[in-house]
Amino acid sequence: MTTTTQTELPNSPKRFNWPRFLRDHWLHVVMIPLAALWLSPMIWILLTSLKTDVEVFDQSAGFLPEKLNFSNYPSTLSVAPFGTYLINSIIVTGSILAGQLVTITLAAYAFARMTFPFKNLLFTLFLLQVMFPIYAIFLTNFVTLQEMGLLNTLSAMIVPFIASGYGTFMLRQSFRQVPSELSDAARLDGCNHLEILWHVFLPLVKPTLIAFAIISVVTHWNDYMWPLLVTNSENVRTLPIGLGLLAKADSGADWPRLMAGTTLVVSPLLLLFMIFQRRFIDSFMHTGVK
Amino acid sequence: MSKTFARARRNEMFLAYAFLLPSLVFLATFTYWPILRSIWFSLHDVMLGDPEIYWLGLENYTRLLDDRLFWKVLGNTAFYTLTTIPISIVVALLLAVAMDSKLRGMAIYRSAFFYPVMIPSVAAGMVWVFLYAPSYGPVNEALTTVGLPRLDWLYDSDWAMPALVIMSVWKYSGYFMLILLAALKLVPSDLYEAARLDGVNAWHRLIHITIPLVSPTLYFVIIIGTLHSYQVFDYVYIMTQGGPADSTNVLTFYIYQTGFQYQDIGYASALANALLFFVLGLIGLVAVTLGRKVHYLGER
Incomplete structure (x- = not known):
């Protein structure tokens, strides 16, 4: 069925064909937001670690830090x-x-x-x-x-x-x-x-x-x-x-410093995971089979 | 000739026991001895750090039956397990099926769903405390944006447990997804092809082909999920301390509270034995009910 549609429409019209795009890529349309949702806690950790105390509790401050503030990292390491x-x-x-x-x-x-x-x-x-x-x-x-x-x-x-x-x-x-x-x-x-x-x-x-x-x-x-x-x-x-x-x-008072600490603690394994992705995935995958 | 053979067999026997010895020493000291000892403790009045113990008979167990908190904690544990495991497995199965369809960018998706498994429970628990914060947490901000009411999450006795369930689904689905994905890769693709040609739609292919064929793995994942579900202890400890009003107090946390905060090792041991009893019972139940329905493809 997919082959017939491809041969019938070798050159798509100039205007972007939304229905067709959705039909061909619907899985990505579902998966991209879902993956973003799964990644959001980690993104939140990283973003918060670069904010100031004031920004965290300020509802109007928005999602991104105003400017990148790296001072939380040395501060975590000192406490x-x-x-x-x-x-x-x-x-x-x-x-x-x-x-x-x-x-x-x-x-x-x-x-x-x-x-x-x-x-x-x-x-x-x-x-x-x-x-x-x-x-x-x-x-x-x-x-x-x-x-x-x-x-x-x-x-x-x-x-x-x-x-x-x-x-x-x-x-x-x-x-x-x-x-x-x-x-x-x-x-x-x-x-x-x-x-x-x-x-x-x-x-x-x-x-x-x-x-x-x-x-x-x-x-x-x-x-x-x-x-x-x-x-x-x-x-x-x-x-x-x-x-x-x-x-x-x-006790929840200093979220940026805490999230900087969290970043430091989660990063060793996450870095290893990123470098040796295949090995990690294979290991966990095959705990199930046999 | 037979004499040397017998000697060889005896030598092999001794060598085999020597090979098992290191494992057995540690298994005996830190797995089997503690179980026997906890049965012994549960029949006594034992306080942490106090060498004197008093015989109580079954008193700790009758106390357990009358303990309303025990039943509440048991209910919470059952609620947590019976929501987290089915939801995670359904999510994991759908994700695995999507990944199995030769999706472009598969490696990226796979890592996006799997990485929470790598994060220490303490870090995950902490960031979710932040995400759930009633006044400034992003979860409530998101709810407001889509026009839903804000919730007090971990501070609300109705929502604290569901909050832990949502977090656990995020944390563990990726692991189950990988295990199921490995099983899906073994399903011959001509089965799907044949069904597709016969006009079987995607939903029916999932129900009638995929699920029966991966059922041994599904069964395994349910057991792994049950074993993982005790880890909720970490999240209860970090995020709620069992509160509010014991709405998130689960059996593992109640054992900890009784043993370490109230120092009542005797009663805590009775609780621990109850846990062991439920776990082995549950695994036995899963084995006889689901285990029988499992389909095996080819040899195993």
């Missing part, structure tokens, strides 16, 4: 130790990821390629962890960490997340797809399980490892509830906690 928060966030997120990569690789290999008693039972235990909401166990984990004397340390934010049922499951699925001829060949060459895992399996599942790493980093970099509970001093706080405190201190 809160964002450098320390940043370093803490990096240490916490990095340590969780490193720990997880070790535990899930070993466990996933055992589940995918080895036979041992109680395999199914153990695998169910791993899977159940995915279903258990952290909110059902955060109280008792808090008490446990208190008894271990780990409260208000960076470790308190790391240790509860080292084992990952989800990561183990994801990686086991990938390991199972590796052709068994490859590991048999390595076995005949005299490789043991660890060598096979390291030289044969890991290089082949790199995309899965990257996908898991991205999801893990996004989750723990942004985590709020747990770090909030287990930290109470500046030197161990992470970026989201620092931002929350800044909001509490300002």
Whole structure:
């Protein structure tokens, strides 16, 4: 049907043909406003961070800042130790990821390629962890960490997340797809399980490892509830906690400064997302399939 | 020969347990031990930071049944989940279908809808407090422009919860959209082509072809959505503290309040066990009802 209309009208009339434009591009006509709506909170953060206090509360001031005012950024940095928060966030997120990569690789290999008693039972235990909401166990984990004397340390934010049922499951699925001829060949060459895992399996599942790493980093970099509970001093706080405190201190009075802080906190991940868009999208996309 | 084989199997068994050990140590300490312990705590009077505990039997659970706030909080949680998840999934499915039609500028649209997933909940919560501000917030400005009445949003006990739902749809639809998009790409395009040639319109193609074929993924997204919906804790904490008049107090926040503000670990543990019970029950329910209706295309 579309081909006939195209051949009938090779040269459109000089005047712009609105009905035809709408018919051909109706999806864009719907999607552009919708995308703008989705982007508007982020645009609002950026615009507000460049306004003055007066403009924010002035209804007649309009949507755009009168002139670009960058002073909110140094002002945010002077009221809160964002450098320390940043370093803490990096240490916490990095340590969780490193720990997880070790535990899930070993466990996933055992589940995918080895036979041992109680395999199914153990695998169910791993899977159940995915279903258990952290909110059902955060109280008792808090008490446990208190008894271990780990409260208000960076470790308190790391240790509860080292084992990952989800990561183990994801990686086991990938390991199972590796052709068994490859590991048999390595076995005949005299490789043991660890060598096979390291030289044969890991290089082949790199995309899965990257996908898991991205999801893990996004989750723990942004985590709020747990770090909030287990930290109470500046030197161990992470970026989201620092931002929350800044909001509490300002109590909505200094929106431009707060939005400057928000921009600083959201930008590391958003920048990485913009640079490695394909990788991020692929990672999150394929959490669903299989 | 068989002896060496048996030894090889035994060695493999030990090695397998050694491989599982690191995970199991952490799973046991931070997932399974806390669950057992929270059952134990729920049968006692336990105060935060107080080493002495007293046996109560099922008293915390009978208290829970009589606690009107508990039922209110449960209702709020159900309202939040049963609105946020269906709305987000419908939005996500429509977006995914639009993206799947080889739309020009797809990458830009995709990122525009997905980026909220990357934003920390605390940042998202804060900017929405600002957006919803009754006197100077842009949401009310926009409502005025199109001639609708202004609302008090987070300060109005009728609108505070819907405000959280709207924000959550913005935050999570993009994630569900991506997962569904991955599933749509696997649907053979000749199915659509055949239906189109038979004169089946777009709406019927969606209902009769797309939805049945992506139903395993849809089912998965419902489970993921349920698991994500606990994250509402962050928004309640940041935006409303459960108010006004407990209209946004949800189960996860009530556990926090009871445990950390009132320091009543015993009762908070009973609440946490109720949460666990509901979650596993809900997932079981979804599995037996929707899970059976799911269509699988080819092998899985």
